[in-house]
Amino acid sequence: MMNFFRKISMFMQGRYGLDTMNKVLTALVFIIYIINFFVFNRTAHFVIFLINLAIIAFIIFRALSRNINKRSAENRAFLKVYEPAKNWVRFTIRRIKDRDNYRYRKCPACKAMLRVKNKKGTHTVRCPKCRYEFKTKI
Numbered sequence: 334m335m336n337f338f339r340k341i342s343m344f345m346q347g348r349y350g351l352d353t354m355n356k357v358l359t360a361l362v363f364i365i366y367i368i369n370f371f372v373f374n375r376t377a378h379f380v381i382f383l384i385n386l387a388i389i390a391f392i393i394f395r396a397l398s399r400n401i402n403k404r405s406a407e408n409r410a411f412l413k414v415y416e417p418a419k420n421w422v423r424f425t426i427r428r429i430k431d432r433d434n435y436r437y438r439k440c441p442a443c444k445a446m447l448r449v450k451n452k453k454g455t456h457t458v459r460c461p462k463c464r465y466e467f468k469t470k471i
């Protein structure tokens with residue numbers, strides 16, 4: 334068994350391996366795989382299956398690639414889109430969970446999102462980030 338893992342680690346030496354982009358793509362493959370259970374049109378089902386295979390081939394290609402600079406650059410470009418999207422989803426989930434107790438308002442000066450207690454009326458809010466004071470209605 335030891336020998337097996339040593340062989341794998343020797344094989345992976347100088348190769349790119351897994352990064353965030355590959356992990357997200359792997360998750361995407363599983364999601365598409367599950368969605369495809371509910372696609373009953375045979376042609377559409379087959380096309381989705383092929384797309385998934387192509388994504389898997391792309392993941393393997395990236396993981397085994399020896400062009401580490403290029404793969405890192407791909408990952409950096411991916412993170413530029415992925416991180417804001419992930420943060421937006423997280424923030425939206427929190428906003429929905431908080432909706433009974435808090436409302437969110439943007440600071441007019443620095444654009445930071447501020448959480449304001451959900452009490453009817455006009456409130457004076459001071460932004461903790463830039464100390465700007467403004468009035469907001471709830």
Ligand SMILES: [Zn+2]
Nearest residue numbers: 440443460463
């Ligand atoms: Zn501010």
